[in-house]
Amino acid sequence: MINKVAITGGTHGNELTGVYLIKKWQEQPNLVHRENFETLLIHTNPKAIKACRRYIDKDLNRSFQTTQLNEEHDHYEAKRAYELNTMLGPKGSKNPKVDFIVDLHSTTANMGLSLVVSSQSSLTWDAVRYLCAKEPKLHVYRWMGDEEDAFVDSIAPHGFAIEVGAIPQGVLRANLFTQTAQLIYHLLDFIQRYNKHKNIPTNQNPIEIYDHVKLLDYPRDANGDITAMVHEQRQDRDYQKITKGDPLFYTLAEKTIYYEEEEPLYPLFINEAAYYEKGFAMCLTRKITLT
Numbered sequence: 001m002i003n004k005v006a007i008t009g010g011t012h013g014n015e016l017t018g019v020y021l022i023k024k025w026q027e028q029p030n031l032v033h034r035e036n037f038e039t040l041l042i043h044t045n046p047k048a049i050k051a052c053r054r055y056i057d058k059d060l061n062r063s064f065q066t067t068q069l070n071e072e073h074d075h076y077e078a079k080r081a082y083e084l085n086t087m088l089g090p091k092g093s094k095n096p097k098v099d100f101i102v103d104l105h106s107t108t109a110n111m112g113l114s115l116v117v118s119s120q121s122s123l124t125w126d127a128v129r130y131l132c133a134k135e136p137k138l139h140v141y142r143w144m145g146d147e148e149d150a151f152v153d154s155i156a157p158h159g160f161a162i163e164v165g166a167i168p169q170g171v172l173r174a175n176l177f178t179q180t181a182q183l184i185y186h187l188l189d190f191i192q193r194y195n196k197h198k199n200i201p202t203n204q205n206p207i208e209i210y211d212h213v214k215l216l217d218y219p220r221d222a223n224g225d226i227t228a229m230v231h232e233q234r235q236d237r238d239y240q241k242i243t244k245g246d247p248l249f250y251t252l253a254e255k256t257i258y259y260e261e262e263e264p265l266y267p268l269f270i271n272e273a274a275y276y277e278k279g280f281a282m283c284l285t286r287k288i289t290l291t
């Protein structure tokens with residue numbers, strides 16, 4: 001039984017889709033009200049939202065490792081992570097305060113409507129399958145990573161993040177705003193049916209997902225400055241296969257750098273603005289079918 005669902009937005013303060021969806025639903029709570037569970041609406045990073053910045057001191061969406069949550073910190077986001085974990089978790093608990101978290105993000109990459117899933121819970125994956133059936137344009141990026149999952153949604157036993165783009169930082173786009181809202185309504189309908197133990201019209205067909213393989217950085221000089229940009233023939237082609245010999249980067253010296261890996265992979269988050277400081281130009285994924 002799912003008793004409480006938290007919809008969270010503004011984890012990155014300059015990703016306005018989530019910030020304003022939360023505001024919209026706070027003003028029209030009937031849209032996210034369902035009969036057999038409670039829906040909480042939370043702005044996770046109020047200071048960053050006010051400043052319209054990704055974060056104040058550090059990335060909140062990388063602040064939920066269990067070890068970090070148990071230590072004292074001076075950083076604003078670390079304190080906020082502690083508060084959110086107390087309010088919604090605690091992480092790993094058998095009796096967490098919320099059962100499902102969906103965290104709203106946007107990206108400057110041309111990701112369309114995407115889910116980023118790190119949870120292994122079967123309920124989470126039933127929800128993913130349901131949403132794929134409802135929304136054929138939806139892409140699913142599975143990030144299991146080798147580090148502990150430190151995302152906001154990791155506080156609850158079930159959940160994922162929604163990433164939509166391309167949207168510049170600090171900007172709202174009506175089409176993606178509306179599509180994100182619709183995805184949330186489908187998710188809430190799914191949870192309502194799950195709670196009623198009725199037949200969940202889960203997608204029994206295999207679904208295609210994109211499994212994280214590795215992060216790819218820009219070419220850099222000895223000082224760490226980038227020396228190339230994403231090649232124009234790769235820009236905006238998220239979820240499209242890249243094969244050995246395809247143009248990848250374009251250097252300041254006007255040279256093309258080609259993709260060298262033997263295995264064709266699928267780049268995501270291509271040229272995401274927030275990832276320049278993190279040191280990667282895109283994520284490389286493998287397309288697999290889940291039966």
Ligand SMILES: [Zn+2]
Pocket residue numbers: 011012015104105106
């Ligand atoms: Zn984000």
